[in-house]
Amino acid sequence: MTDRKHLADVRARIDAVDQQVLELVNERGRLAQEVARIKREHGEQGDFYRPEREQEVLRRIESLNTGPLSDEVVTRLFREVMSACLALQEPLKVGFLGPEGTFTQAAALKQFGHGVQLQPLTTIDAIFREVEAGDMHYGVVPVENSTEGVVNHTLDCFLTSPLQVVGEVELRIQQNLASRETELQAIRRVYSHQQGLAQCRGWLDSRLPGVERVPVDSTGEAARLAAMEEGAAAVASDAAIDMYGLGALAEGIEDISGNTTRFLVIGRQSPPPTGDDKTSLVVSRSDRPGGLVSLLEPLARHDINMTRLDARPSRQGVWEYAFFIDLLGHADDAQVSAALAEMREQASLLRVLGSYPRAAR
C-alpha cells in the first residue's frame, strides 16, 4: 500500500470513529436529560449540578484510562462532556472574581467547563452577595496560595455569610510579565494583584529594580491597565495576555516553581460524601491557656488529618481569634462527626463551612 493510500485509509477510520463518538455523546446527552426528568418528577429542590457525582464520573474515567491520552487530558475532555450534558438539563450561572482573564476564571472553567454561563464580578463580597441572593447558582473565589498564604478577604466573608463550600479547585499558577512594550528597559510601572506581586517579588527585585509596583484588584485588571499605558507591564496569566492583546516579556516569573492556588466553589448546599472529601470549618473560643490545643485534641484522637489551620481576628472582641480549619473527611463520616461534636463542646463558636469532594486533577 502506498503511503498516500494508507493515510487516506486511516483518515477514513478516524471519520468512522468520530461518527461513533458523536452518536455516543448525544446518547449521553439524552441520558442526562432523562436524569433531569427523574429529578423534576421527584420534585428536587435547587439546581441539578451534583459535584459529588461529577467527581465519581471523573475518578472512574481516570481509573479506566489506558492511554495514550494522559489522565489529565481525559479528565479535561470528560469535564467538558459533563458540562455540556448539565447545560442540556439546566444552564447554570457561576460568578467569579473578574475581570476576564483572572486565574479565578481559569479555576471556574476547570470546575464547571464551558457549558455554564460565567459572570465576572468585581469583588469577593459581590460574589458572596449574588450567590446568597440567588442571582448566581455558584461562585468561585481564591482562598490560598502555596507561596503567599491565605486570601484573608475570602475567610472574612465566611464569618458573616450563610453560604457553604461545595467544592475546591487547585490550579498551577504561571505568572508572566505582560506588556505592549517589547523591551524590559521600557518598563516604568508594574501592575498586579498584591498576591501576583508577592509571588514574583524576587524576580521583580532582580530584573526590574526600582520600578514602581502598583497593586490592583486582580491580575486581569492589571493586564487591562497595562494594555492602555505606555511603559506599563502586568504580572498576569497567559489568558490575560491573550485577552488584552499583550505580549509576554518574560514567562514563568514566579519565585517558587510549583506555585499553586486553591479556590473554593461556594453555593447554598454542600454535597453528600464521596469517600474522598474535605471539610472546612471555622471555630473559636474565648482565650484561656492551652485553648487551641484542647480544641484540636479531638481531631488527633479520632485520627483525623488536618490540612490547614489559619487564624483570623474574629471581629467579636480584641485579640479574639477565629480558626479556619480544613480536614480530610466529610462531616457525615462517623469519625469526623464524633470529633466535631467534641470540639463543639469546647468552642464558643463552631460552624461547618462545608464538606466537598477533594480537588480533581
Ligand SMILES: C=C(O[C@@H]1C=C(C(=O)O)C=C[C@H]1O)C(=O)O
Ligand atoms: C446527569 C446528572 O446531572 C449532572 C450531570 C452529570 C453528568 O453529565 O454526568 C453529573 C452530575 C450532574 O452535575 C446526574 O446527576 O447524574
